Amino acid sequence: MTAREAMPNAYVPGQGNLSEGDAALVARRERALGPAYRLFYETPLHLVRGEGVWLYDAAGEAYLDTYNNVASVGHCHPRVVAAMAGQAATFASHTRYLHEAVLDYSERLLATVPAALSHMMFTCTGSEANDLALRIAREHTGGTGIIVTENAYHGVTLAVSGFSPSLGPGVPLGEHVRTVPAPDPALGARTGAVFAAGVQAAIDDLTRHGIRPAVLIVDTIFSSDGVIPDPAGFLAPAAEAIRAAGGLFIADEVQPGFGRTGAGMWGFARHGVVPDMVSLGKPMGNGYPVAGLILRPEVVARFGAKGRYFNTFGGNAVAATTAAAVLDVIEDEGLIENARLTGAYLAEGLRTLATRFPALGPIRGAGLFVGADIVDGDAPDAALTHRVVNALRQARVLISATGASANTLKIRPPLVFARDHADIFLDRFETVLKALS
Amino acid sequence: MTAREAMPNAYVPGQGNLSEGDAALVARRERALGPAYRLFYETPLHLVRGEGVWLYDAAGEAYLDTYNNVASVGHCHPRVVAAMAGQAATFASHTRYLHEAVLDYSERLLATVPAALSHMMFTCTGSEANDLALRIAREHTGGTGIIVTENAYHGVTLAVSGFSPSLGPGVPLGEHVRTVPAPDPALGARTGAVFAAGVQAAIDDLTRHGIRPAVLIVDTIFSSDGVIPDPAGFLAPAAEAIRAAGGLFIADEVQPGFGRTGAGMWGFARHGVVPDMVSLGKPMGNGYPVAGLILRPEVVARFGAKGRYFNTFGGNAVAATTAAAVLDVIEDEGLIENARLTGAYLAEGLRTLATRFPALGPIRGAGLFVGADIVDGDAPDAALTHRVVNALRQARVLISATGASANTLKIRPPLVFARDHADIFLDRFETVLKALS
Structure with a gap:
């Protein structure tokens, strides 16, 4: 296993489909920050603004953030x-x-x-x-x-x-x-x-x-x-x-x-x-x-x-x-109660999807921390997980993978995540599952 | 050597001359933060505001800060x-x-x-x-x-x-x-x-x-x-x-x-x-x-x-x-040049004082980082150093001590420290030396 393989969803230099400007930023990173830094995604994201559960790239595109737990009460509250x-x-x-x-x-x-x-x-x-x-x-x-x-x-x-x-x-x-x-x-x-x-x-x-x-x-x-x-x-x-x-x-x-x-x-x-x-x-x-x-x-x-x-x-x-x-x-803002209710709603939606998509295995969660396994029958499917994470990025949903087998989707949004956001996530996730599995 | 003695200028609980309000804060600290935290000074300082090289206590008194190097470009710039x-x-x-x-x-x-x-x-x-x-x-x-x-x-x-x-x-x-x-x-x-x-x-x-x-x-x-x-x-x-x-x-x-x-x-x-x-x-x-x-x-x-x-x-x-x-x-703000010039002026003032006060030994410094030994003849005098630090606090100048023998005054103000501030420091320091040595 290489050092990059040890990290789920790490960018591999030379791959991806970067704009000229972003490729220049990647080159500057390698020169200035050196070899120990990692970016996310097959094609890294260049973000410039955050608000609530949304992050915006340099072109103004909005990404639904279901990953970042640091900005727990919402980006830039x-x-x-x-x-x-x-x-x-x-x-x-x-x-x-x-x-x-x-x-x-x-x-x-x-x-x-x-x-x-x-x-x-x-x-x-x-x-x-x-x-x-x-x-x-x-x-x-x-x-x-x-x-x-x-x-x-x-x-x-x-x-x-x-x-x-x-x-x-x-x-x-x-x-x-x-x-x-x-x-x-x-x-x-x-x-x-x-x-x-x-x-x-x-x-x-x-x-x-x-x-x-x-x-x-x-x-x-x-x-x-x-x-x-x-x-x-x-x-x-x-x-x-x-x-x-x-x-x-x-x-x-x-x-x-x-x-x-x-x-x-x-x-x-x-x-x-x-x-x-x-x-x-x-x-x-x-x-x-x-x-x-x-x-x-x-x-x-x-x-x-x-x-x-x-x-x-x-x-x-x-x-x-x-x-x-x-x-x-x-x-x-009642965020613990929101985590409980929206988390349950989100997990329920995922369980419903799992009945229709065999690649979506067991859903585990407590509040707004949900893990969803991607499987091939009974076996973990890290390769498909990787494709799902990157397809969701293309669908403007931020997520990552975790677990010893790197086949668990890690769904961990800011706690201001509401039902509407869960619906957007479930909708885009369904589209990705349809396309990939 | 006790753990408190290992730290120059550590407050020893039960000592000092605290206001009722500050004594209550000390008690709250011991309850909430536990035994590993240390305050400065025989009588701890309760500070509420900072600006440039000045820190202000709850009563509105201004202290000249010649110690804190974190707020290097001035408190709350x-x-x-x-x-x-x-x-x-x-x-x-x-x-x-x-x-x-x-x-x-x-x-x-x-x-x-x-x-x-x-x-x-x-x-x-x-x-x-x-x-x-x-x-x-x-x-x-x-x-x-x-x-x-x-x-x-x-x-x-x-x-x-x-x-x-x-x-x-x-x-x-x-x-x-x-x-x-x-x-x-x-x-x-x-x-x-x-x-x-x-x-x-x-x-x-x-x-x-x-x-x-x-x-x-x-x-x-x-x-x-x-x-x-x-x-x-x-x-x-x-x-x-x-x-x-x-x-x-x-x-x-x-x-x-x-x-x-x-x-x-x-x-x-x-x-x-x-x-x-x-x-x-x-x-x-x-x-x-x-x-x-x-x-x-x-x-x-x-x-x-x-x-x-x-x-x-x-x-x-x-x-x-x-x-x-x-x-x-x-x-x-030209702070490197200021550190060079004001630091030299400050060190020179200290050297002049040292010619008049035998307790003030060798002065060592580079820019706005100056060490001044307090001595008894050729021997380090940690006890007098401690008294000087606390007398300066009474004179509303913040400073601390350092060195293996805890007899070096550590003078390390924000870099916006100007000649006027050096003059205030030298004046108050002279008064303290007169009273103590």
Whole structure:
């Protein structure tokens, strides 16, 4: 597998049907940004404007965005932009001075989690949040072993890329990292027990090698493993297993958090577990680089006694004010309820399509995070998935693929996605399925 | 040494003379943010507004900021805020779509470095930049050994905190990390040879342990080691030594970069070296979380062939546009020249004071980055330094301390610092010295 093959929907230079102007931009990227950057699509997109669930290219064509979860309350939401600009024009400095904004925000966010989780720490990215979680867990547990799912993605620092196997075989795993099979929803009620058995086997293997387990960390909707939300509750036995081994259970909420599942603010809540740490990122500032950790106080006691944590931009007044505006919009526009209702409507529409198109396999979803497998009989069909993603781009719908077999359509629009948008998506998707399958 | 003692100028809870309102904020911080956060000063400051080189507390009192280097073109600069808000209202998305902003900025910044450095990669923080530099260096060199100075600070990821000894003895160093004595400017023309000999000894020790050297990374103004700019050129022999051993030389420009030294844009240029990688951060977006790496293309070739790098917020259209506005202000307001002239004026004023106050020892500086030692005879005087920093806070001047002995005043104002501001600083500093020494 080449490095480009390891990423679903990566542009391959020299292919595609680019305008002269876009080809020039691609050439400038290669010269200036170098070989590690990737574009999406067979023919990359040149975007210039965003509003709500729509993105616009340089020619003014509108694309329905069913992919980008960062602009969670809608692209360029005016309330969020105004809050950010207002604070940036007033005071922007860091957490070594007293300021209300970071406290108001923290207290407000902590009110959305179980009472056992009572501290909050700020970073700029989800990668930094997961990296900090590991530093804290190593101090608390005295262990170094890390357990993740086989196609997990948790970020890009040296430590975190080492437990993000979805980055592909060219990116080394850490020596104390063990991977376990992702939960298999086909097992139904047995999903949790089987997943926990995999986690226990990894714990045993770490122990056999003299490595003390530190953490089990999972994206609570298993986005990169193919979107696995159900049966709700399946996480509890695995969390128990890691704790029984002296490790911590970390819920990575960078993708499912902030209301996306439609079942409250957090993906872990669907599973009836209270994590030891919860990592936050992407949608937290609707694009402003703000992220963080929510923690049980006992797990950070030793870390805080032995050292300090300062992140120059983390929790600055602009970050906190911007993130608070995102919470305002989620509440005032009823976006969690919308995720629940529109998500159910969208999944139902997809299930109806699946009855007519055999290439469309199982639909899994929670709120506005839906995975739809593309199959050839019982087998995953990555090639057809790739054609579907690119045909949808031609039909002006943005989407991507995920999963270890790269055959799961990842449908994850901004949370302001309404029924009308779902109808547009379903209509264009049907046209693409008719043409391709 | 306790964790709080490891940080110069850290607030110790229970001390100080807080208003009832500020005491309540401190209590809220402890409850919400937990034990790893630190405030500045014996009595923490509650700030609410910033403009140019001034910060204002809740009572409307103005503080002259001679410390904060993030707001490098001045707190809340209206041009930077307007550029950020304008782009955020238009299009804010990431580097997997084509967009001009990230290319325009990269090309412009790359024009400020030697031609051998022709690629640019984007992160959100300096920590992420140094962490990425290490990932790239490990791929390129096949080595894992890291050499830093004894009181270096490079960031807070697991890997980077492992080569940031200034975080204190409670934060573990990485097992392949070796520390070397910081350059000693008292050695004059021999500074470079002695520093390189220390680096060579670390290379030999790594090799003796079967560890292949990967990087020598230094802050090119050695901020946390006590601000060591001279004699210019002293870095060249150490850079040669690490390269001869198959490793890379990384210039951490998070603190000296973007014009602060007054001798061009970059601290490394004063030393006549061309690094293999250059890391960027703090002042790059005047407070917006944007950072990155500039690289020789050959060092990232293997990393890019084996894997990809994507940082969700890194290099997004708002980050690039905001950072471009910072470059506009640096150019249009002549801030590099101002750093050179005002910095020289400030250093000269300090040297004049030093002739009258024996407690004020050697003054070292380049542009608007000045270190001034506080001494008792020939010995560092950390206790008096602490009193000076806090007395200046009472006199409404913000400053901090640095260095392995915590006896170096770190004078590092926004680059819009003018002669008038230097006069205010020198006047208040003289009053403090009279009262305390």
